[in-house]
């Protein structure tokens with residue numbers, strides 16, 4: 001951990017100056033341009049029994065994945081009470097004493113870091129993000145080590161497990177529709193990501209208040225290494241998306257989930273669906289918590305362009321990669337925007 005306390009502790013110490021390793025150089029402090037009008041997608045409409053209606057909705061979904069790579073999903077079928085329970089249990093976990101939370105510190109095995117603490121703390125020189133994280137697997141069963149899930153607060157494991165199952169179902173519905181948009185069988189994308197061996201990972205991002213919010217970032221600019229990411233927010237703004245070279249703030253809709261395409265979707269779709277660069281900013285007034293589910297390929301899956309139809313390029317523009325290797329590079333290099341997925345460009 002490089003000797004520095006976690007961000008929550010730094011935040012309560014009311015230091016006159018944030019530690020130097022959190023200070024972003026001036027050339028990385030790009031201002032935000034305004035509100036992002038990311039599309040709103042209605043799952044009811046996508047699953048409508050009338051083929052004409054569902055086709056129009058599917059076209060809107062595909063356009064959202066092409067233009068923004070981000071959308072907010074409404075009528076997603078996950079009851080509001082479940083979203084509220086997850087938010088509350090996560091909040092209760094974060095309110096536990098630090099010693100309790102650190103009973104399961106971040107460990108780096110087998111494929112993805114899991115536990116509670118700081119991520120991307122690769123050397124004494126790397127810049128740090130103003131965030132503490134709780135990470136654990138939701139699936140597959142052999143990686144979902146229940147001992148690595150918080151055992152407090154009571155009810156956390158049961159509720160978060162049920163939420164993970166719901167989110168996975170939602171992702172699979174979206175993947176079936178997007179497969180067809182790519183001109184493939186509805187099961188093509190889930191199969192490409194390894195079917196039941198796909199890895200589903202939960203990451204709670206805790207962004208405590210910061211005395212000098214303009215000097216730091218909650219999360220540095222990055223694209224996700226996942227196939228699809230689903231984010232449950234707490235209605236506090238902070239997520240920003242980069243489009244046309246400018247940064248835009250996402251205005252979270254109450255009870256909508258924010259979905260984005262990860263690098264693996266950009267890869268399989270041969271660049272048609274965009275894994276958009278995003279970052280988070282923090283505030284001196286309100287802390288912020290997001291609960292993120294990454295639906296990612298199986299560690300053993302070889303992922304490469306499946307479909308070139310509908311893309312500008314008729315030949316594959318990316319190399320194929322074993323997902324385990326992608327993840328290992330992703331976790332062990334200092335993230336800079338989209339550099340990892342771009343490194344697969346042929």
Ligand SMILES: O=C(O)CCC(=O)C(=O)O
Pocket residue numbers: 203205219224231238239278279280289290292
């Ligand atoms: O907290 C957020 O709004 C974004 C989180 C995120 O980008 C991530 O965990 O990869």
Ligand SMILES: [Fe+2]
Pocket residue numbers: 222223224278
């Ligand atoms: Fe992200």
